[in-house]
Amino acid sequence: MDQKALIEQVVIPIAQVVVAVAVVPLVILYLQLVERKILGFMQVRLAPRRVGWHGLLQPVADAVKLLTKEDTIPAKADRFLFTLAPIVTVAPALAALAVIPIAGTPFHLFGYEVRPWITDLNIGIVYLLAVSSLGIYGIILGGWSSNSKYSMLGALRSSAQMISYEVPLGFALIGVMMLAGSASTVRIVEAQQASGWWYILPQIVGFFCYFISAVAETNRVPFDLPEAESELVAGFHTEYSGMKFALFFLAEYTNMIVVSSIVTIAFFGGWLRPFPNVEGLAWLENGWVPLAPLVLGGFAGWLAGRRLGGGLNPLIVGLLLGGLLGFGIAAADVFGLASMRVPLLSGAFWFTLKVSFFLFVYIWFRGTYPRYRYDQLMQLGWKWLIPLSVGNVIVTGLVMLLRETP
Amino acid sequence: VTVVRSAARRGASPIVEALRSILLLELWVGLWVTLKNQFRPHITVEYPKETVELSPRFRGVPRLRFHPETGEELCIACHLCETVCPDDCIHIVSEKKPDGKGKRLVSFEINYERCCFCGLCVDPCPTKPLTAIYMSHDYEMADYKREGFVAPLRTLLDGIEPKEYKE
Numbered sequence: 126m127d128q129k130a131l132i133e134q135v136v137i138p139i140a141q142v143v144v145a146v147a148v149v150p151l152v153i154l155y156l157q158l159v160e161r162k163i164l165g166f167m168q169v170r171l172a173p174r175r176v177g178w179h180g181l182l183q184p185v186a187d188a189v190k191l192l193t194k195e196d197t198i199p200a201k202a203d204r205f206l207f208t209l210a211p212i213v214t215v216a217p218a219l220a221a222l223a224v225i226p227i228a229g230t231p232f233h234l235f236g237y238e239v240r241p242w243i244t245d246l247n248i249g250i251v252y253l254l255a256v257s258s259l260g261i262y263g264i265i266l267g268g269w270s271s272n273s274k275y276s277m278l279g280a281l282r283s284s285a286q287m288i289s290y291e292v293p294l295g296f297a298l299i300g301v302m303m304l305a306g307s308a309s310t311v312r313i314v315e316a317q318q319a320s321g322w323w324y325i326l327p328q329i330v331g332f333f334c335y336f337i338s339a340v341a342e343t344n345r346v347p348f349d350l351p352e353a354e355s356e357l358v359a360g361f362h363t364e365y366s367g368m369k370f371a372l373f374f375l376a377e378y379t380n381m382i383v384v385s386s387i388v389t390i391a392f393f394g395g396w397l398r399p400f401p402n403v404e405g406l407a408w409l410e411n412g413w414v415p416l417a418p419l420v421l422g423g424f425a426g427w428l429a430g431r432r433l434g435g436g437l438n439p440l441i442v443g444l445l446l447g448g449l450l451g452f453g454i455a456a457a458d459v460f461g462l463a464s465m466r467v468p469l470l471s472g473a474f475w476f477t478l479k480v481s482f483f484l485f486v487y488i489w490f491r492g493t494y495p496r497y498r499y500d501q502l503m504q505l506g507w508k509w510l511i512p513l514s515v516g517n518v519i520v521t522g523l524v525m526l527l528r529e530t531p
Numbered sequence: 532v533t534v535v536r537s538a539a540r541r542g543a544s545p546i547v548e549a550l551r552s553i554l555l556l557e558l559w560v561g562l563w564v565t566l567k568n569q570f571r572p573h574i575t576v577e578y579p580k581e582t583v584e585l586s587p588r589f590r591g592v593p594r595l596r597f598h599p600e601t602g603e604e605l606c607i608a609c610h611l612c613e614t615v616c617p618d619d620c621i622h623i624v625s626e627k628k629p630d631g632k633g634k635r636l637v638s639f640e641i642n643y644e645r646c647c648f649c650g651l652c653v654d655p656c657p658t659k660p661l662t663a664i665y666m667s668h669d670y671e672m673a674d675y676k677r678e679g680f681v682a683p684l685r686t687l688l689d690g691i692e693p694k695e696y697k698e
Binding site (some may be wrong): 163166167168169170174385442484489490493494 | 558561564565566568569570571572573575577602
């Protein structure tokens with residue numbers, strides 16, 4: 126192996142792994158602040174504001190607290206498994222990041238080719254499903270080794286729930302894999318580009334099955350029975366404190382990011398712009414430029430609305446003005462935008478935008494829905510989602526067959 | 532939102548009813564409510580930084596006051612408030628005035644640990660037109676020691692220095 130290949134195939138992926146493992150926890154710190162903020166606003170509260178401007182340093186304070194807190198192990202806990210459990214939970218969650226592409230085209234750095242994904246497995250989706258289901262072991266081990274009723278009950282609920290929802294989770298993605306003819310995450314997005322539309326259109330049922338199962342799989346509201354604070358204190362991590370608790374926390378949020386990424390890749394065209402084949406909308410490739418005024422306008426309007434107490438109207442006005450400005454800049458080709466296409470930036474912009482939207486949906490659900498009862502949860506999984514997702518696979522297969530045979 | 536009102540539901544045909552549950556209409560309505568609420572102005576009062584406006588009849592801790600013009604003590608040491616207090620938290624020591632007419636205060640203590648802020652002590656106070664004892668608008672009472680809650684005459688007249696909130 127010559128030096129160039131060695132660097133491209135070994136050194137760069139390792140660097141990417143380091144970057145991913147370092148960046149994702151930082152993102153999660155702020156994702157958690159965003160969650161608390163949005164939840165607060167949904168409940169007409171202010172959310173954290175004391176640490177830093179509008180609470181911007183709150184995640185730092187939280188991190189310092191978690192890192193310096195005493196790390197207690199219950200006297201009758203199984204010490205080895207108790208320590209092992211958070212590691213077993215967080216490792217698969219981070220490992221799942223390996224096959225997530227954030228942009229489509231490789232770029233060159235100092236003459237070496239860098240791909241915007243760590244690895245492109247030809248069984249990417251299957252790998253994701255396999256790895257994410259490994260996380261259950263950590264939860265069961267944690268719940269069992271704590272030697273506490275609450276932890277044990279939380280772990281039992283969690284294992285039952287995750288095993289039930291794994292089935293529709295897998296089935297929902299089979300439709301996508303059939304349409305794309307591949308299980309590789311990169312190839313799925315490329316297939317969506319070739320077909321001209323995002324797979325949300327032909328696979329809307331699959332999308333619903335997948336997203337609902339995924340919310341259940343990540344143990345989030347309204348399927349947060351494993352931690353159910355009103356019943357089980359904190360579920361499987363009742364006995365955990367300090368850094369071990371932080372690892373469980375990290376795993377939960379990493380799983381959220383991973384799931385949002387899979388939804389984006391499988392159903393919403395990954396790094397593709399909306400309508401990837403319509404030439405007239407090519408300026409969306411520079412989406413990060415024209416959408417910047419939109420976001421800024423919306424933000425200004427939102428701030429004005431909070432200051433003036435005018436409800437939704439200032440936000441809408443801000444969005445409209447910002448959007449018009451953005452459209453103007455992009456359509457009139459100011460600054461020679463059309464020739465200034467940067468695939469990496471464009472891909473990363475659209476991918477991040479879509480992932481952020483689904484993370485917002487997670488928080489939105491949390492602000493809206495009450496928790497399912499245990500039997501309702503099982504009913505939804507076995508009586509609705511599994512038949513629906515299997516039906517989706519059958520219908521997809523039939524339609525594909527009918528379109529191929531003349 | 533009106534669509535899901537129960538009155539509207541009762542008249543709905545089974546087909547509409549079925550469509551409603553298949554399309555998860557109520558879940559969408561719920562999402563819309565939370566989405567909308569995000570943009571409502573907040574109602575939180577960031578307490579130490581901002582405070583709510585108190586109504587004139589707000590009952591804070593009971594205190595004593597001077598005559599607004601002459602600046603003399605209003606209290607005539609009649610012990611009525613001490614008698615009426617249901618918590619027995621007022622303790623008055625008085626003596627005959629040297630000129631022999633009426634009484635004056637030696638000490639006047641209110642134990643805020645026991646006070647229930649009922650305002651009954653104000654009602655029988657005989658001084659006119661202002662009552663000597665009144666329900667003030669002070670409510671920031673936290674202290675580190677129990678002794679801090681027994682307010683002597685001076686504190687009752689001058690009030691407690693409000694603590695400034697520092698960022």
